[in-house]
Amino acid sequence: GDSVTQMEGPVTLSEEAFLTINCTYTATGYPSLFWYVQYPGEGLQLLLKATKADDKGSNKGFEATYRKETTSFHLEKGSVQVSDSAVYFCALRGYGQNFVFGPGTRLSVLP
Amino acid sequence: GAGVSQSPSNKVTEKGKDVELRCDPISGHTALYWYRQSLGQGLEFLIYFQGNSAPDKSGLPSDRFSAERTGESVSTLTIQRTQQEDSAVYLCASSRRDGPQETQYFGPGTRLLVL
Numbered sequence: 001g002d003s004v005t006q007m008e009g010p011v012t013l014s015e016e017a018f019l020t021i022n023c024t025y026t027a028t029g030y031p032s033l034f035w036y037v038q039y040p041g042e043g044l045q046l047l048l049k050a051t052k053a054d055d056k057g058s059n060k061g062f063e064a065t066y067r068k069e070t071t072s073f074h075l076e077k078g079s080v081q082v083s084d085s086a087v088y089f090c091a092l093r094g095y096g097q098n099f100v101f102g103p104g105t106r107l108s109v110l111p
Numbered sequence: 112g113a114g115v116s117q118s119p120s121n122k123v124t125e126k127g128k129d130v131e132l133r134c135d136p137i138s139g140h141t142a143l144y145w146y147r148q149s150l151g152q153g154l155e156f157l158i159y160f161q162g163n164s165a166p167d168k169s170g171l172p173s174d175r176f177s178a179e180r181t182g183e184s185v186s187t188l189t190i191q192r193t194q195q196e197d198s199a200v201y202l203c204a205s206s207r208r209d210g211p212q213e214t215q216y217f218g219p220g221t222r223l224l225v226l
Contacts, residue, residue: 032213043115043202044154044217051212089153098167099144099215103153 002027004102006090012108013080021075021105023064023090031092033057033066033073038087038104047075047088080109113137115218117203123224124193132188132221136205143186144215145178146202154202160186161208193225 007022025031035047035057048057053068062077073090090102116135124130136143145157156170160180171177175193180186190197200222204215 034214036217043219044204046214046216049214093213098156098159100156101146101154 002031002092002094002100004090004092004100006088006102006105009087009104010106010108012110014110015082016079017109019075019077019080019084019107021088021090021107023073023075023102025071025073025090025092027071027092027094027100029094030068031094033064034091034093034099035062035064035073035075036089036091036101038089040086044089080107082109082111085109115203115205115216117201117218117221119221120219121222121224123226125226126195127192129189129191130193130223132190132201132223134186134188134203134205134218136184136186136203137216139183140205140207140216141183142206142208142213143180144204144206145186145188146204147172147199148202148220149199157188157201190223193223195225198223198225 003026005024032051034049036044037047038044048059050057050066056065064073064075085108087104087106089104091099093099118133141162143160146154158178159167175191178188200220202220203218206213206215
């Protein structure tokens with residue numbers, strides 16, 4: 001079945017550092033790909049998405065590019081802030097299928 | 112409403128008691144999902160409703176878990192004879208089932224603690 005693999009956390013960075021959170025997937029066909037973020041004490045929020053190969057999703061300085069050749073959707077941000085501290089979930093949805101979420105990666109940004 | 116709402120926000124219960132969790136989806140969203148998030152873990156799919164179709168119950172961990180939804184409105188998740196391992200945050204999400212553009216919108220969750 002479909003699956004999502006994320007890099008193990010926690011990830012700890014200093015403010016203004018470059019962030020990469022790796023995400024790879026296994027799915028049949030051409031799934032849509034998502035990054036969700038969960039800030040402390042809050043529910044999950046959609047951060048960005050991409051629905052076809054080579055699409056780039058972006059929001060709040062975060063970017064991720066749908067790479068079908070490597071089945072990846074890595075999340076990047078050029079300069080993280082303390083307010084970016086949260087848990088990040090990579091997810092996919094295959095056509096006609098339910099959503100599949102990765103285990104989440106906790107990010108802590110230190111001032 | 113403006114977003115997905117869930118109630119109660121917190122629930123403490125004794126082992127063996129039944130609990131009922133409620134989810135109000137965004138108006139017009141035909142799809143509704145329930146997930147469970149245990150401490151420090153990812154999301155575990157429980158059940159999915161789409162319109163008037165039969166629900167996908169493939170994620171329910173045992174027959175103590177059940178859920179209902181009337182049409183495209185409120186859903187309730189019921190856990191009978193609760194166990195300590197049921198302690199988790201129960202998340203509800205809704206969406207328009209509109210193909211590749213489908214995006215789930217999550218509620219704030221119900222934090223369940225079974226003593």
